[in-house]
């Protein structure tokens with residue numbers, strides 16, 4: 251087990267609400283870290299609809315979901331909030347000091363006085379490749395993340411997926427790999443026009459072989475050697491493979507909140523609307539994961555929740571210091587935290 255990272259506040263989930271939670275805590279001078287299951291921040295915005303327009307962010311007539319997340323990241327930059335990506339919090343307990351201890355599946359440990367659950371629709375986890383027995387090669391020759399160029403060098407690489415990430419992965423791989431196959435199930439790839447144009451060129455130049463089909467079986471005992479790709483009902487062909495990269499997208503899986511001791515109702519966390527705190531003292535729930543009368547799963551509602559939760563947590567962390575409302579327009583204290591003065 252690694253050395254614990256000790257922080258005043260830990261935010262679980264780097265979706266839009268988790269990111270704004272970090273902003274509100276930073277503004278109030280509270281030190282925080284964020285843990286995120288995905289390998290980048292953004293939650294549903296970047297995972298489910300990055301190129302789609304959002305029209306109902308106050309003061310912003312129009313933004314794409316991707317740009318919106320970039321703006322939220324820019325907003326928290328002055329606080330230097332660390333975002334620990336690619337890590338899913340698996341358990342939440344309390345230590346003898348009464349602090350919360352969050353542990354991730356990769357063995358990272360965080361201790362915090364306050365927890366902010368911004369877990370939204372759940373931890374986004376990769377959709378698994380369904381070929382009997384192939385999971386024995388996971389993290390050795392079957393990967394759900396992109397590989398470094400030295401892991402690709404001189405290898406026969408097969409990338410499975412229909413999306414933009416899969417196309418990008420194939421394009422990036424062909425500069426280093428011995429051979430690259432992009433294997434997809436759908437007739438049309440779900441990728442940007444720019445990526446498709448680059449892919450078309452690389453396919454025309456025989457640098458990438460693009461195949462519509464599915465893996466039906468593999469050969470190899472101690473190591474993966476070949477895969478059988480079914481191209482049509484009566485045609486299956488074997489391909490050499492050294493590295494198999496799976497990019498079938500991510501689907502959300504809700505954490506075991508009950509196991510963490512956080513009470514839930516219909517898989518959501520009931521909160522009071524003054525503090526947005528769960529029944530567990532010091533554990534707040536903001537954004538899509540919480541529930542209260544008239545709850546609406548909208549980003550702007552989550553922003554309000556994060557603001558009041560930050561005030562409540564800060565008042566409890568610093569009981570000796572009255573927490574006055576200050577404006578960013580006029581407060582030198584806030585502007586100092588924002589690095590403006």
Ligand SMILES: Cc1cc2nc3c(=O)[nH]c(=O)nc-3n(C[C@H](O)[C@H](O)[C@H](O)COP(=O)(O)OP(=O)(O)OC[C@H]3O[C@@H](n4cnc5c(N)ncnc54)[C@H](O)[C@@H]3O)c2cc1C
Nearest residue numbers: 263265266267287293294339370371372373374537538549
């Ligand atoms: C297609 C679509 C269009 C939408 N359009 C709009 C719109 O126009 N306006 C609007 O207001 N809303 C819109 N929404 C809703 C909006 O996206 C959600 O309300 C918002 O994303 C909720 O943010 P969140 O931060 O609470 O949760 P999420 O965005 O779900 O983010 C939660 C994050 O927490 C991470 N996580 C969860 N559990 C763990 C764990 N145990 N450990 C580590 N990380 C974890 C997840 O991986 C995820 O990244 C839309 C939603 C969809 C699907």
